[in-house]
Structures are given as structure tokens and as C-alpha cells.
Amino acid sequence: MSLTRMETGQRMSRIVIHNDTVYLCGQVAADANADIREQTSTMLEKVDTLLAQAGSDREHLLSATLYIRDMKDFAAMNEVWDAWVPQGQAPARACVEARMARAELLVEISVVAALKK
Template sequence: MSIERQEIGQRMSRIVIHNDTVYLCGQVAKDATAGIKEQTATMLEKVDALLEQAGSDREHILSATLYIRDMKDFAGMNEVWDNWAPAGHAPARACVEARMARPELLVEVSVIAAVKK
């Protein structure tokens, strides 16, 4: 049994791979001053880049947990998500309202995916 960790920091690894399963640490927007749609879009761009680095992609996402600062932004976040998620490959998903690590952050996602074979 091997565990591969990438981009290891003191507090967390950005990517962990075990048994052909990819675990990403929580991803947030590139620009925390942007609105919900822009924050969601740049957050998902980061997910795409990390999945590619790990040998996976959005069609192989198994599960996603979204944390949203205020449910008033739920529809805007979902609009971007729905255009990003590949048809026929929707992952198991949860979305919860949560207090964020920084008040300007509107959304965060944690992803589990399968390695492409």
C-alpha cells in the first residue's frame, strides 16, 4: 500500500493519491474580491489543474463537497458548476453553508476523484 503526496506543506498536501483515488485539499478562488460566479469559476480552474497533475480529470470526480458562505449565492454558484460538470459525469455532491477561513471567500470545494486508467 503506497500513499503519494504532492505539494506537501506543513499543514496539508494539495494532492494525496492512494489506491488510484485522488484527494484534493480544499480549493478557493484565485481572487477573493470577485463575486460568486467568478470565485466559483477560478476555484474550478484550480481543481482542473490539480486533477490533471494527479492523472485525473473532472469526468473522474467521485465526490465533491462545496462550502458556501451564504446560501443566497447558491444559484449563482450552481450556474457555474452546472456548466463546468461534464454531462453524464456528475459526482456525488454535498453543499453546506459554512463560515469561511477568510470573510471575503464565498465558496470552497473539496474533491475526491479516481485516477484515469
């Protein structure tokens, strides 16, 4: 069994790789005071960075779970999401309304991806 943890702290690892699967910890916006589109965009930029660090990319996404503070922002968040996901490469996805760790956060994502071969 192959298991690698990256950027590991007391509470969590930002990246865990088990065999050929990459798990990322939840990612949030760079600026929690931005609107939903900007929060979604910078959150997905963080996902791109971590996936690259792990040896994967958005073309290898297996699943994504999105947590959104208020479903009134669902359509705007999806505009950014739809532009980010490569055509024909959409992962299995769930999106739920949830209370966030900080009130100003509007969206968070957790993803699982395959390693690039």
C-alpha cells in the first residue's frame, strides 16, 4: 500500500495520496470578502495548485463535493464551475447548502482525483 501525506499539520494534511488517488482537504476562497464568483474562482485556483503539486490536474478529477452557504448563489457559483471543468471531464459531484466555518465564506470544495500516469 502506498500512502503519502503532504503539507501535514496537527489537524490535517492538505494532500493525501493513496495508491493512485489524490485527496485534497477542503479549499476556500483567497478573499472571503469577495462575491460568490470570485470566491469560487480563487478556490478553484487553489485546487489547481494542489492537484499539480500532487501530480494530477482537473482532467483527472473523480469527485467533488461543494458546500455553499446559501443556494441563492448556486447559479453564479455554477457559472464559474462550468467554465473551469474541462469539457467532457466532469467529475461525480454533490453540492449541499451548509454553514461554513466562518460566516463570510460562501463556498468550499473537497475533491478526489486520480494521479496522472
